[in-house]
Each structure stands twice: as structure tokens, then as C-alpha cells.
Amino acid sequence: MVRRTKTRDVEQRHSRIQEYPWxxxxxxxxxxxxxxxxxxxxxxxxxxxxxxxxxxxxxxxRYTLLIVTVGVAIIFVAALLSQFSDFAKGVQxxxxxxxxALALAIRRMLDSQSARFSLVRSTVETLQxxxxxxxxxxxxxxxxxxxxEAASAEARIGGDLYAVQETPFGLRLLIADxxxxxxxAVSAVSIIIGAFRERAESEPDLVGLAERxxxxxxxxxQQGADPFAADAADAAEAFATALLVEIDRCGTTLRLLSxxxxxxxxxRDGELCRLDTGEATPPxxxxxxxxxxxxxxxxxxxxxTTLLCVTDGVTEARNAAGIFYDPCCELRPAPEGAPELLIxxxxxxxxxxxxxxxxxxxxxxxxxxVGVHGRT
Numbered sequence: 610m611v612r613r614t615k616t617r618d619v620e621q622r623h624s625r626i627q628e629y630p631w632x633x634x635x636x637x638x639x640x641x642x643x644x645x646x647x648x649x650x651x652x653x654x655x656x657x658x659x660x661x662x663x664x665x666x667x668x669x670x671r672y673t674l675l676i677v678t679v680g681v682a683i684i685f686v687a688a689l690l691s692q693f694s695d696f697a698k699g700v701q702x703x704x705x706x707x708x709x710a711l712a713l714a715i716r717r718m719l720d721s722q723s724a725r726f727s728l729v730r731s732t733v734e735t736l737q738x739x740x741x742x743x744x745x746x747x748x749x750x751x752x753x754x755x756x757x758e759a760a761s762a763e764a765r766i767g768g769d770l771y772a773v774q775e776t777p778f779g780l781r782l783l784i785a786d787x788x789x790x791x792x793x794a795v796s797a798v799s800i801i802i803g804a805f806r807e808r809a810e811s812e813p814d815l816v817g818l819a820e821r822x823x824x825x826x827x828x829x830x831q832q833g834a835d836p837f838a839a840d841a842a843d844a845a846e847a848f849a850t851a852l853l854v855e856i857d858r859c860g861t862t863l864r865l866l867s868x869x870x871x872x873x874x875x876x877r878d879g880e881l882c883r884l885d886t887g888e889a890t891p892p893x894x895x896x897x898x899x900x901x902x903x904x905x906x907x908x909x910x911x912x913x914t915t916l917l918c919v920t921d922g923v924t925e926a927r928n929a930a931g932i933f934y935d936p937c938c939e940l941r942p943a944p945e946g947a948p949e950l951l952i953x954x955x956x957x958x959x960x961x962x963x964x965x966x967x968x969x970x971x972x973x974x975x976x977x978x979v980g981v982h983g984r985t
Contacts, residue, residue: 630672632663632667633661633663633672633676634676636657636659637657637660637679637683640657640684641683644687654701654704657680657683657705657708658680658704658709658712661676661711665712665713665716665719666715670720673713676712677709677710678709680705681702684705685702740770740795741757741770741771741798744974745773748774748775749779750780750860750978751856751977751978752947752976752977753976754947754949754975755972755973755975756971756973758956758971768786768787768794769785769787769971770783770785770787770972771783772802772805772806773974774805774806774809774810778813778855779856779857779858779860780855780856780860780976781809781853782854782918782974782976783801783805783822784851784919784972785849785851785852786849786870786920786972787801787849788848788849797829797849801822801851801893803825804821804822804825805818808822814905815853815855815865815866815905816866816905819868819893819896822851823895823896823897826848826849827897848891848894848895849868849894850870850871851869851892852866852868852871852873852886853865854873855905856916860910861910862909863909863910864906864907865886865908866886867886867887868892869889869890869891869892870892870920872884872886874937875908875910875915875916875917876917876943876945876951877911877913877914878945879941879944880941880942880943881937885906885908887903887904887905890902890904912978914977915945915948915951915975916975916976917951917955918973918974918975918976919936919971920969920970921969922970922971923936923959923971923973925969926962926971928962928963934959936955936958948975951975952975959971
């Protein structure tokens, strides 16, 4: 549910840079070569300064200190052996010392920034676990798997959510996507999940459950609205797309109600098919705009099949040509067996399609019926 900070992008770029720890020593060797093999007018202090900077952005503080120390020693010895005046020698050494000190300062700044990024990541991951805890792997007769993955984008908190609950009517599942980000989205997520857990066991049908969730979202907006807030206009237009799923107690029939949410998929014999959710009802928080529209759809849920529910971070992932990702075309054959394998394959497929660059979070829930000895 939480969109991570730019930390991931920064760390990935930094890790790629760290693949070249040999670069700084090579520059020092080049500096020695310039001092020994070229005319005295050519000096290696520039390469020494660059080596310190390279070490600062590719390695630890201690490694940077080692490179800077060796570089200063190289220039000091070269200055003593050169035919330059004492003043020129002194200037040359001072320049290298200043460049080395700057490299060490940069390394300290990067370490401090990395520590802050780690703190931010720890905080948002704790918030994610608090608001959107992991789902149980076994719920009644069903095996459940879920995953949330934040996009590689700026530091904001997103609004993807999911919940699964065993009820007297069967297993009920909710997957939703709150419009907007930030603390407002976190609040909406917690309210929707709380309302779902409270009402899923008492509402006899999915339409009534959706109406309850809609009222909870609308009420939270009215109570939390701040006309003087910078995002007051966004709050007034806030809503959440949602998909409600009910699997009867026998585990043989699915009932689906889409509130403006992407349709789920049924996986069988290695093939994905998009399920028909019929006419979608308006998103949560907007049902009063078109009351009575849409309704639940039913379909069979035979043994050996897996239900796959996603948010639009999956279906709206684009490739380099700007084409949307289609699981039915790209995820073939779909892994059979444990739902975790299906989710692993889906995320890998989406990341390949998008080239690792996405601008939206992805939340996925997969549910499979338990067969003999706990297998689907």
C-alpha cells in the first residue's frame, strides 16, 4: 500500500556504480604513469583528484580515505622529484589535498543521505505492515497469496489495498485502489479495510456490502474535509475503485461485483481468461451519482482453477511503445499450482513488459481452491 521513496531508484543506480570498484585505483595508476612517462610539464594531480571523487561515489568512507591518502602520497613524492619551484610544488600538493577533503566530505554527505533514506524506508514499510498486514495463506478451503509492490517513483504513499475474510456466506475478498496519495489515501485505506472487516460477515449480498463501503468512504470525506487544505479540491473528488468477490462455502461458485475496478482473471490449464463483471457500479464514494446501476455476476469456480485479482498498476503498465500490458496475452502459460508461483510469474512478466519502469503501484491477490492433501 505504501509507495516507497526515491530510495529504490537511488540505491539501484548506486549499486550499479559500485560494480566498478577498480576505477579509482586505475586512475591512480594512470596518475603514476603520467608522472613517470611524460614530460615534467604533464602532471597527474588531475587524475588523483578524479580518483578521490570516483571513490566517494562508488565506495565506503574508509575506501575513499585510502584512495585520497595514496593519491596525496603519489603527488607528494612526484612533487619532490619534479623540477618545479617550491611554490609550484606546494600549490600542487594543496590542490590535491583540497580535492581529497572535498571527496571525503561528499562521501560523508552520501552516507548521511543513505541513512535518512533507510529511515524513511523503514518508516513507510512499518506503516504498510500496520495498515495492510499480510493475508493468511489458508482461509477456509482456499489458499490465498498476495503481493504489493510500489512503483519506482517519487516519495508518496499510495492507496492500493486488499482484504480477505471468511464469513457465513463464504470467503469474501476485497481489492481496491484509492484515488490520490499521501496521508489522505492512508486514511481512506484504513477506513475501507475496517468497514469491510466489520460488514463482510453481516451483509447478506455484495450489493449491500458495497453500499456500506461507499457510505464509509463518503462519511470519511465529509468528516475529514478541510476547505483550507492545499488538496481540498482533490479530497472533494476522492473515490476508490473496488472489486468485491464472494466464493460460496462449497467453493464452487464465484460472485463478482465491480465498482469501476479492473476485471479479475481465472487461470486454468495454463490459460488466463478475463472474467465478465457485467456493468460496473460507480466507484466507492460516488455510488450516489448512478444508484442502482450494475450488479453482481456469477460464474463457476471449478477445481484446479485460480482466481487472480489485480489493480490497474498491472493492466496499465506500458511498454516502450506505450502499449498497455495484457495478462491474457503475455502470461502464457500461466503457472499452475500454488498461487504464489502465479504471482511471481505475473510480476516478472509485468516488469519485463515495462522495462522495470512503472508509474503506479501493483497489488495482486490470488485465490485457489484446496484439493486433496492441501493441493489445488
